[in-house]
Amino acid sequence: MSAGHDHSHSHGHHHHDHAPKLDHLNSAFILGIILNSVFVIIEVIAGLTTHSLSLLTDAGHNLSDVASLALALLAFKLTKVSANRQYTYGYKRSTIIVSFFNAVILFVAVGFIVYEAIMRFMNPEIVSGGTMAWVAFIGIAINAFTAWLFVKDKDSDLNVKGAYLHMAVDAIVSFGVVVSGIIIYFTKLYWIDSVVSVIIAIVILRGTWSLLKDSLRLEMDGVPKEMDLEKIKSELMKGKGVVDVHHMHVWALSTTENALTAHLVIKPEAIAEFDNIKHDLRHRLEHLDINHSTFEPEFADEKCKQPECL
Numbered sequence: 430m431s432a433g434h435d436h437s438h439s440h441g442h443h444h445h446d447h448a449p450k451l452d453h454l455n456s457a458f459i460l461g462i463i464l465n466s467v468f469v470i471i472e473v474i475a476g477l478t479t480h481s482l483s484l485l486t487d488a489g490h491n492l493s494d495v496a497s498l499a500l501a502l503l504a505f506k507l508t509k510v511s512a513n514r515q516y517t518y519g520y521k522r523s524t525i526i527v528s529f530f531n532a533v534i535l536f537v538a539v540g541f542i543v544y545e546a547i548m549r550f551m552n553p554e555i556v557s558g559g560t561m562a563w564v565a566f567i568g569i570a571i572n573a574f575t576a577w578l579f580v581k582d583k584d585s586d587l588n589v590k591g592a593y594l595h596m597a598v599d600a601i602v603s604f605g606v607v608v609s610g611i612i613i614y615f616t617k618l619y620w621i622d623s624v625v626s627v628i629i630a631i632v633i634l635r636g637t638w639s640l641l642k643d644s645l646r647l648e649m650d651g652v653p654k655e656m657d658l659e660k661i662k663s664e665l666m667k668g669k670g671v672v673d674v675h676h677m678h679v680w681a682l683s684t685t686e687n688a689l690t691a692h693l694v695i696k697p698e699a700i701a702e703f704d705n706i707k708h709d710l711r712h713r714l715e716h717l718d719i720n721h722s723t724f725e726p727e728f729a730d731e732k733c734k735q736p737e738c739l
Contacts, residue, residue, distance in 0.1 A: 432538050434559075435439065436623040449560040453704045454505070454578075454579070455502065455505070455580060457543075457579060458498050458499075458592070460575075461498050461592065461596070462495055462574040464571050464575060465494055465495045465571065466489055467570075467573050468491060468567065468568060469488050469492050469501060470493045471567065472484050472491065472568070473485065473488045473566060475560055475564040476488055476559075478557075478560070479557035479560045480554045481553065481556045481557070481560075482527075482545055482546065482549045482554075483556075483561060483565075483606045483610075483626050483629070484561055484564060484565070486542040486545060486546070486629060487568065487599075487603065487606060487629060488624050489538055489541065489542070490538055490542070490629070490698040493531075493535060493538050494530075494596070494599065496500040496510055496534065497535075497591065498592055498603055500530065501527055501589075501591070501592055503523075503527070504524040504588060505524070507519075507590070508520060508523070508524060508685075513674065514525040520629040521682045521683035521686060523683075524587070524588055524683045524684040524685070525647045525656060525681060526648070527588060528588050528591055528644040528684060529639065529641070529642075529644035529645060529647075530635055531588075531591055532591075532641035532644055533582045533641070535633055535637040536637065536641070538633070539630045539634055539695065540635075542627075542629060543545040543630050543631075544625060545626065546623045546624075546627045546630070547623075549622065549623045549626070550620055550624075553619045553620045554619055554622075556613060557606040557614075558609075558612070559605075559607065559614045560610070561606055561610030562610030562611050562614065563609045563610075565604070565607040565610060565662050568599065568600070568601040568603030568606065569600050570603075572599035573596075573600040575594060575596040576597040576599075578596075581591050585685065586684045586685045587647070588639070591595060591640050594629040594637075594640065595636070597636075598632055598633060602629045602632055602682065603631075605629065607625075607626060609621045623720070624738075639677035641644050646676070646685070651678070651680070651700070652679050653680075654689055655718070656679050656717075656718075656719075658677070661679065661717055661719070662674050662677060662715065663714075664710075664713045664714065664717060665677075665710055666716075667713065668713075669702065670695050670696045670698070670699025670700075670702065670706060671694065671695060671699075672694050672695070673693075674691055674692070674693060674694070675691070675694070676690050676691060676725075677691040677692075678690045678691070678729060679719065682720070682721060686721065687719045687721075688719065688720070688722070689721070690722070690723045691724055691725075692726075692727055693724050693725070693726050693727065694727050694728075695726045695728065699728045700726060703726050707722075710722070710724065723729035
């Protein structure tokens with residue numbers, strides 16, 4: 430005899446909410462959007478004035494960062510929207526969609542940068558190295574400050590990590606443009622502008638690849654990379670009367686919340702205490718960053734009939 434699924438998420442007086450609270454980042458996102466929007470305008474004007482591909486491509490990249498910050502902020506807002514009949518978990522998953530979309534945007538931007546660099550390398554244009562260096566120096570300050578806004582919470586959420594990586598990489602890229610501007614100013618080797626653009630593209634790719642993989646994994650309901658299934662199963666086995674765990678699934682509801690379902694094989698004499706067992710196990714799982722859990726109990730002398738268990 431198998432009991433029905435238990436979907437309660439209440440914890441009574443044992444409730445501990447371990448999902449990261451990131452409300453304080455709203456102002457960080459807004460400030461980052463404003464600062465980088467202003468810098469994009471400065472870079473576009475300077476890039477067109479000096480004919481610098483490095484500045485224009487970096488401006489395009491910074492524009493994608495502004496879009497990324499705006500989308501991430503929107504996703505955080507959507508997580509606060511209450512669940513409804515159509516979306517029973519609310520809009521939490523929007524944070525995963527946004528992180529994946531941001532990674533795709535960056536890859537498209539890289540393709541454009543490389544194409545323009547190749548075209549410019551074959552037909553180099555005279556650029557003002559001095560102006561390049563000064564504008565890029567401003568970029569170092571803005572990007573480094575924006576990265577600092579997210580550094581404390583970068584390991585708490587994939588979108589925050591993405592924002593931090595974008596800004597940190599941009600600071601490095603801006604430093605590269607400063608160096609190339611100085612070289613061009615003294616040597617008049619204008620092809621350096623195209624070379625730096627390609628280097629920028631490579632740096633962006635390296636910083637974006639892990640973001641793409643992690644967001645795609647969550648998009649496909651894969652196990653979040655920080656989750657250790659053996660450790661989770663071991664923790665579930667500590668439950669009173671639990672003799673086995675199978676048909677276990679772990680996935681992400683959002684970039685900050687994870688869920689689990691599992692079949693728990695319970696000793697017949699312990700089945701009456703299942704309410705206490707599930708509350709204890711949920712408490713244990715919360716310390717492993719699993720915020721929503723659903724258990725189906727089975728008797729130890731019963732064979733699971735579901736295909737996944739055979």
